[in-house]
Amino acid sequence: MILPIVAYGDPVLKKVGVDINKEYPKLDILLENMFETMYNASGVGLAAPQIGLAIRLFIVDATPFADDEDLTEAEQKLLEGFKRVFINAKITKEEGDEWVFNEGCLSIPDVREDVFRKSTITMEYLDENFEPHTEVFDGLVARVIQHEYDHIEGVLFTDKLSSLKKRLIKGKLGNISKGKIDVDYRMRFPDQKKKR
Structure with missing residues (x-):
């Protein structure tokens, strides 16, 4: 079932998620x-x-990035099959040089900005079978994971922008929370009661 995506301005996007356990109801359906x-x-x-849902759960499928011709064959191969579930994730180390990438977010449609992030992360997490993993990720995979990890920490990519950039997009963000935006997927807007 396709669920509505919560738009910028909803308080749930600023909450730190809570851990879940194997007894979480209907996790497979979720x-x-x-x-x-x-x-x-x-x-x-x-x-x-x-x-x-203010819980520590996110999913990633980096396959669409595998088509990028600027990547090495090895990077393309890694991205092509990279589909994961992350439960109760914790980044234990961030290292390497910071690099910039133009990020967007399904909760903040039509806003894309350059964000700096460390190139390599070490993460502990549980998969969908609650098996524990400790892995090192780098490059685009690390970037996608960091973006989603921020969500379970109550952080949006717009929080990482300079105060000038934030001022420049303030009107756009206000319109998003009011539902004054055209999107081609279901959304739930905090300042508007009806769903699209």
């Missing part, structure tokens, strides 16, 4: 719905807060 919702919106990641 994950299925999240993947369907993400694909419907042409996203590469989706975090539970973006569908209104």
Whole structure:
């Protein structure tokens, strides 16, 4: 089932998510719905807060980035099959040089800005079977993971912008929260009661 994506301005996007356990109700259905919702919106990641749940859960499918001709063959191969579920994730280390990438977010449609992030992260997480993993990610995969991880920490990519950039997009963000935007996927707007 395709779920509505929560728009900028909704308080759930600023909450730090809580850990979940194996007894979380209907987790398999939730994950299925999240993947369907993400694909419907042409996203590469989706975090539970973006569908209104303040829990430490996000999904990633970096396959669309594999088509980038600027990447090495090895990078393309990694991205092509990179589809994961992250439960109760914790970044334990960020290292390497900061690099810039133009980011967007399904909760903030039509806003894209350059964001600086570290190139390499070490992360502990549980998969959909609650098996523990500790992995090192770098490059575009690390970037997508960091963006989604920020969501479960109550952080949006717009929070990482300079005060000048924030002022420049303030009107756009206000319009998004009021639903004054055309999107081709279902959204729930905080300053508007009806769903699209």
